[in-house]
Amino acid sequence: LPSVRAIRNHTSTVKITPTIGPITFETITKNICSVAIKPHMSAGLTTLHGVSLLTDETALDEAATYHPVENGVGGYCWKHAGNVYPFLDTYEAAERLASKLSLGEVHLGKEMLAVVAHCFGEDGTVQARSL
Structure with missing residues (x-):
């Protein structure tokens, strides 16, 4: 088994932005940059041969x-x-949110869309990253 130090040294952390409102182009772009582009640039991999996006619910x-x-x-x-x-920036905003939930104007999600990007590198390997 690898040591904790070896695991930490060979692990990369990627932060994504959860969408708490309508899905926007800005959120998608930010997540793609933080998941696919920035890690490759910091690793010195400036050439991406291709990215395949897979989606599922x-x-x-x-x-x-x-x-x-x-x-x-x-x-x-x-x-x-x-x-x-x-957003919970005022007490009134929290009350409006609770009211809309109880009146059925908005409801909680039953499923989530998951997107994975497969980045094809120069050496033919595939790296899967969750968006």
């Missing part, structure tokens, strides 16, 4: 989630997430 437990970086609530159905202000 997975079932979720219907639950709201708190995202401290945005100070907002996620877990809504992405199609209706634009009907609600998801």
Whole structure:
């Protein structure tokens, strides 16, 4: 078995931005840059021969989630997430959010879209990264 030090030295961490509202081009672009482009550039791999995107949906437990970086609530159905202000910056915003959930104007998501990028390198190897 490899040591903890060996695992830490050979592990790369990638941070993605969860979408707590409607899916935007900006969020997609930020995630692609942080997952595929920046790690390759920092590793000295400046030539990408190709990227294959694979998508799938997975079932979720219907639950709201708190995202401290945005100070907002996620877990809504992405199609209706634009009907609600998801940020908890005022007490009134939290009350409106709870009201819209109870009235059914917005509902919690039942499934999640997962996207994986396969980056084809110069040596013929494939690296899979989750978006």
